[in-house]
Amino acid sequence: MSRGSTAGEPAPANRNVTLRDVARFAGVSVATASKALNGQPQVRAETRARVIQAAEQLSFSPNTIAQSLITQRTGTVGLLTSDLEGRFSIPILMGAEDAFGSDQTSVFLCDARDDAIREKHHLRALLSRRVDGLIVVGARPDTRTSLGRELPVPVVYAYAPSDDPRDLSLVTDNVGGGRMAVDHLLRCGRRRIAHITGDPDYGAAQDRARGALERLAEEGLEPAGGEVWFGMWSEAWGRGATRMLLERCTDVDAIFAGSDEIARGVLDVLHEERIDVPSRVAVIGFDNWKVLAANARPPLTTIDLNLEQLGRIAAQRLSAAMEGNPGSGVETVPGRLVTRESTAPLR
Amino acid sequence: MSRGSTAGEPAPANRNVTLRDVARFAGVSVATASKALNGQPQVRAETRARVIQAAEQLSFSPNTIAQSLITQRTGTVGLLTSDLEGRFSIPILMGAEDAFGSDQTSVFLCDARDDAIREKHHLRALLSRRVDGLIVVGARPDTRTSLGRELPVPVVYAYAPSDDPRDLSLVTDNVGGGRMAVDHLLRCGRRRIAHITGDPDYGAAQDRARGALERLAEEGLEPAGGEVWFGMWSEAWGRGATRMLLERCTDVDAIFAGSDEIARGVLDVLHEERIDVPSRVAVIGFDNWKVLAANARPPLTTIDLNLEQLGRIAAQRLSAAMEGNPGSGVETVPGRLVTRESTAPLR
Numbered sequence: 001m002s003r004g005s006t007a008g009e010p011a012p013a014n015r016n017v018t019l020r021d022v023a024r025f026a027g028v029s030v031a032t033a034s035k036a037l038n039g040q041p042q043v044r045a046e047t048r049a050r051v052i053q054a055a056e057q058l059s060f061s062p063n064t065i066a067q068s069l070i071t072q073r074t075g076t077v078g079l080l081t082s083d084l085e086g087r088f089s090i091p092i093l094m095g096a097e098d099a100f101g102s103d104q105t106s107v108f109l110c111d112a113r114d115d116a117i118r119e120k121h122h123l124r125a126l127l128s129r130r131v132d133g134l135i136v137v138g139a140r141p142d143t144r145t146s147l148g149r150e151l152p153v154p155v156v157y158a159y160a161p162s163d164d165p166r167d168l169s170l171v172t173d174n175v176g177g178g179r180m181a182v183d184h185l186l187r188c189g190r191r192r193i194a195h196i197t198g199d200p201d202y203g204a205a206q207d208r209a210r211g212a213l214e215r216l217a218e219e220g221l222e223p224a225g226g227e228v229w230f231g232m233w234s235e236a237w238g239r240g241a242t243r244m245l246l247e248r249c250t251d252v253d254a255i256f257a258g259s260d261e262i263a264r265g266v267l268d269v270l271h272e273e274r275i276d277v278p279s280r281v282a283v284i285g286f287d288n289w290k291v292l293a294a295n296a297r298p299p300l301t302t303i304d305l306n307l308e309q310l311g312r313i314a315a316q317r318l319s320a321a322m323e324g325n326p327g328s329g330v331e332t333v334p335g336r337l338v339t340r341e342s343t344a345p346l347r
Numbered sequence: 348m349s350r351g352s353t354a355g356e357p358a359p360a361n362r363n364v365t366l367r368d369v370a371r372f373a374g375v376s377v378a379t380a381s382k383a384l385n386g387q388p389q390v391r392a393e394t395r396a397r398v399i400q401a402a403e404q405l406s407f408s409p410n411t412i413a414q415s416l417i418t419q420r421t422g423t424v425g426l427l428t429s430d431l432e433g434r435f436s437i438p439i440l441m442g443a444e445d446a447f448g449s450d451q452t453s454v455f456l457c458d459a460r461d462d463a464i465r466e467k468h469h470l471r472a473l474l475s476r477r478v479d480g481l482i483v484v485g486a487r488p489d490t491r492t493s494l495g496r497e498l499p500v501p502v503v504y505a506y507a508p509s510d511d512p513r514d515l516s517l518v519t520d521n522v523g524g525g526r527m528a529v530d531h532l533l534r535c536g537r538r539r540i541a542h543i544t545g546d547p548d549y550g551a552a553q554d555r556a557r558g559a560l561e562r563l564a565e566e567g568l569e570p571a572g573g574e575v576w577f578g579m580w581s582e583a584w585g586r587g588a589t590r591m592l593l594e595r596c597t598d599v600d601a602i603f604a605g606s607d608e609i610a611r612g613v614l615d616v617l618h619e620e621r622i623d624v625p626s627r628v629a630v631i632g633f634d635n636w637k638v639l640a641a642n643a644r645p646p647l648t649t650i651d652l653n654l655e656q657l658g659r660i661a662a663q664r665l666s667a668a669m670e671g672n673p674g675s676g677v678e679t680v681p682g683r684l685v686t687r688e689s690t691a692p693l694r
Contacts, residue, residue: 020378030378031367076472085437093458106472108425108455111440117450125423125453129476235642261638268644291608291639295582297615 026054076106077318078126081137082114087289088159088307089137095311096135100319107135114139127152133318135311136160141172142203154321158314159307161330168327170314172305174204177335178211181256181284181303184337186219188282189346190254194224196241196266197258198233205230208258208286224252233258238265246273253281253346260285260292263300267342271297282343298341305335373401423453424665425473428484429461434636435506435654436484442658443482447666452479461486474499480665482658483509488519489550501668505661506654508677515674517661519652521551524682525558528603528631528650531684533566535629536693537601541571543588543613544605545580552577555605555633571599580605585612593620600628600693607632607639610647614689618644629690645688652682 023033028051036043036051043051079096081089089109097107110126112119126134133153138144138160146164147155161169185193195212198205209228216223225245231237238257242265245252257263263285270277277283277298285293288304310333317327370380375398383390383398390398426443428436436456444454457473459466473481480500485491485507493511494502508516532540542559545552556575563570572592578584585604589612592599604610610632617624624630624645632640635651657680664674 019381030376030381034366034377034381074476076476090458094460097458106457106469108457108473108476110453110455111437111444113441121450122453126455129421129423129455261642264642289638291636295608295611 021058022051022055025058026051073132073322074130075104076108076129076131077315078122078129078131078134079107079109079137080112080119080122080126080134081109082112082119082139083137083159088139091307092135092137092158092311092314095308095313096315096318097311098308099312099315105132123147133322135314135318136162140202140204141174141207154318154326156314156318156321158310165330166328168317168321169330170310170317171330171332172307172310173332173334174207174305175211175214176332177286177303177305178208178213178256179215180211180335180337181208181286182212182215184301184339184343185254185256185282185284186215187345188254188278188343190282191219191221192224192249192252193221193254193256194229194245194249194252195256195258196229196231196238196245196262198231198237198262200230202233205258212256224254225249233261235261235265235268238262239269240265242266242269246275254343255281255283257283257285260287260289260296260300260302263302263342264292264296267296267298267300277342278344279347284343288338293338293340296340296342301337301339301341301343303335304338306333309333368405369398369402372405373398420479420669421477422451423455423476423478424662425469425476425478425481426454426456426484427459427466427469427473427481428456429459429466429486430484430506435486438654439482439484439505439658439661442655442660443662443665444658445655446659446662454482470494480669482661482665483507487549487551488521488554501665501673503661503665503668505657512677513675515664515668516677517657517664518677518679519654519657520679520681521554521652522558522561523679524633524650524652525555525560525603526562527558527682527684528555528633529559529562531648531686531690532601532603532629532631533562534692535601535625535690537629538566538568539571539596539599540568540601540603541576541592541596541599542603542605543576543578543585543592543609545578545584545609547577549580552605559603571601572596580608582608582612582615585609586616587612589613589616593622601690602628602630604630604632607634607636607643607647607649610649610689611639611643614643614645614647624689625691626694631690635685640685640687643687643689648687648690649685650682651685653680656680 019033020030023030026033028047033051036048079093083089093107093109110122112122134155135158136155137158141159143163144160146162146167157167157169161171182193195209197209225248229241231241255266257266263283266283270281275281285300285302288302293300293302313333366380367377370377373380375394379390380398383395426440430436440454440456457469459469481502482505483502484505488506490510491507493509493514504514504516508518529540542556544556572595576588578588602613604613610630613630617628622628632647632649635649640647640649660680
């Protein structure tokens with residue numbers, strides 16, 4: 001290999017420009033040109049600048065991987081999810097894509113299935129494909145193990161927060177959502193408010209109940225029936241709990257269901273018992289799972305956790321981290337009330 | 348750059364082996380070593396073999412991208428989906444992952460949202476990340492435009508078939524599913540079978556109805572109510588159509604609903620009218636959308652389109668294509684009957 005023998009001579013126009021042409025034009029060896037374009041440290045800054053300039057002048061079109069090594073960006077982000085059913089991941093994915101700009105960045109979703117080995121494998125695959133950053137989505141809003149501080153790209157945790165406070169996590173606001181649901185029922189003039197919810201082992205169930213009880217306590221109220229009805233995340237539990245509730249507490253005027261599935265069961269029993277919704281009992285759900293909420297009779301007022309918004313913010317925070325401004329700690333994204341026909345003011 | 352000056356001399360053990368070490372060991376220039384490992388055509392076969400052998404002997408660990416250039420495989424596959432709600436994509440993704448082996452291949456899902464520009468962008472991103480192959484999932488089971496024959500990796504179309512018969516497409520069996528639903532009702536001794544289904548603009552609605560009518564005709568039967576009840580993919584339509592059906596046709600003994608959403612509406616009206624399911628009217632849905640089917644009262648018998656199986660077969664066909672054995676044409680994956688409590692033999 002001759003070194004710099006024809007420095008400054010442009011490559012013929014009738015063939016593809018190669019790394020060799022760039023090296024010759026810059027007056028360096030092919031190996032040095034390669035190192036310079038690959039961002040390796042053994043090259044002096046002036047040399048690297050000369051090589052990059054030569055590459056630009058010659059319109060050197062290496063493959064995209066080589067190009068990405070120059071810019072240090074690939075325009076791809078990994079979304080590593082453990083949310084099996086895709087109910088949380090898809091809106092988060094969409095929000096992130098919107099925030100990145102769908103013509104700027106591609107988000108690659110990988111399904112880790114709450115399995116540590118699978119997660120590690122996908123993590124390796126995404127990193128080896130040189131994604132610029134990672135969004136890690138949990139299956140539940142409970143704390144998860146950090147991927148560690150040694151990763152070569154920034155990470156933002158979404159839905160399930162990292163257990164390392166140096167990481168940045170974005171979480172939904174289940175406590176605030178519980179408050180919001182009860183607050184809406186109070187504004188509708190309801191005072192005998194019951195709360196039927198899911199599995200008490202889930203942080204989401206506990207947090208929603210806590211918010212609801214706090215808001216009730218501020219008005220000097222207790223939940224109708226005297227306690228929170230924990231059970232399962234199912235329509236069947238919504239039906240069973242409502243039957244028990246109606247036996248124990250005949251003057252209930254509102255039910256806050258901890259999920260839209262539970263709310264569907266609540267509505268079915270009220271319908272069977274010819275108890276009008278919303279005039280006699282108002283019902284509010286949680287999740288805004290459209291297939292359940294919009295199709296309910298009457299269509300269900302519910303709390304939306306704003307997962308798309310969470311995805312958008314995750315993308316913004318990840319972009320900031322990629323620019324060298326990483327965040328840390330846990331950031332809470334507020335939910336919002338979606339009113340349909342199952343709640344209304346008492347006349 | 349000296350050429351081959353210290354050929355055969357192993358690199359020192361106390362530092363990382365570099366491309367330069369490999370070149371020296373193989374007795375070639377760095378540029379030639381690079382070309383050989385990058386699979387570029389200007390290198391003679393013996394030279395390439397010597398360089399690869401040298402790299403192996405020195406346990407040369409280039410980055411994974413370089414490694415993938417040697418093996419020509421990256422262990423990643425792209426899944427380009429236009430299925431907004433993720434209802435079809437996620438099971439197909441899971442099936443594909445299972446078939447590839449989750450420790451062998453990572454499947455990257457990209458969301459194209461039925462938007463040609465977005466699809467093109469994601470396609471470019473996936474190809475530039477050097478995926479080994481692509482699975483393209485449509486939003487509806489209707490024919491879609493081929494991505495063309497010029498792509499550098501094999502493609503398998505899933506759910507929505509390609510309009511180019513030279514492509515390989517895997518589709519669900521909506522006609523067969525319709526037959527299967529009616530066949531099950533016939534085996535339950537039902538003869539007055541109605542079919543309430545969704546939007547007639549969807550191929551899925553037409554195909555399911557066609558299968559149902561064919562199977563009825565084989566028994567010399569017409570659908571109860573005289574025609575197929577096309578409408579919308581919603582619970583509300585299921586309710587409305589059932590009310591009309593019961594007015595027109597008092598002796599109906601089975602209803603085949605074109606989706607589980609519609610079936611939920613059907614069940615609600617039968618429940619209200621105190622018509623027992625399944626003893627008086629058997630009900631079968633379509634989709635096996637668990638949140639709707641398993642939670643129904645009674646739990647809903649339905650047709651499952653076997654999307655995970657479709658994903659597994661897509662992965663197998665893609666693997667075969669990557670091995671140099673591409674298929675073509677449209678391959679139909681049969682569905683299966685999932686029996687729950689909403690159907691039973693007449694006593």
